Amino acid sequence: MLTDSVVGHTAGKVYPFVLSMQSVLSEIRDEATADQLKEEVAKVRERAVTEVDRRALDMLEVQVERRAAEVQNQPGPHFAAALAALQRAYQREWTKGNSG
Numbered sequence: 642m643l644t645d646s647v648v649g650h651t652a653g654k655v656y657p658f659v660l661s662m663q664s665v666l667s668e669i670r671d672e673a674t675a676d677q678l679k680e681e682v683a684k685v686r687e688r689a690v691t692e693v694d695r696r697a698l699d700m701l702e703v704q705v706e707r708r709a710a711e712v713q714n715q716p717g718p719h720f721a722a723a724l725a726a727l728q729r730a731y732q733r734e735w736t737k738g739n740s741g
Contacts, residue, residue, distance in 0.1 A: 644681040647701055648694045655697040662701065666708045675709035675719075692734045699730035 643665065650658055669675050679702060686698045706723035 643678065644685040644698065644701065647697045648685060648689055650693070650697065652693045655693060656700070659697050659700045659704070663704060666704050669705075669708045670712060672709055672712055675705050675712065678705050679709075696730045696733045699726045699733070702726040703730070 682702050689695045703723045703726045706719045710719035
């Protein structure tokens, strides 16, 4: 349900919304929970229609991977995955007024 709530916002609304999820994601206490959330992000990404939705899901994935890196003692793979999601988000087509 968390990942579904990211889809359908305007560019002006979705980024503050994703940022506000930081407090929810800080409650993740184990890597398995982060892995489940990443699987849900992937499922929602498959049916995302707009670039804004896809970028928002990428940014959510960045936050989930960052949290996963914090809760386990081997952050390397999660750091790399977070960086890849951030790069993917940046490479997506930007909407007018939001160019990178």
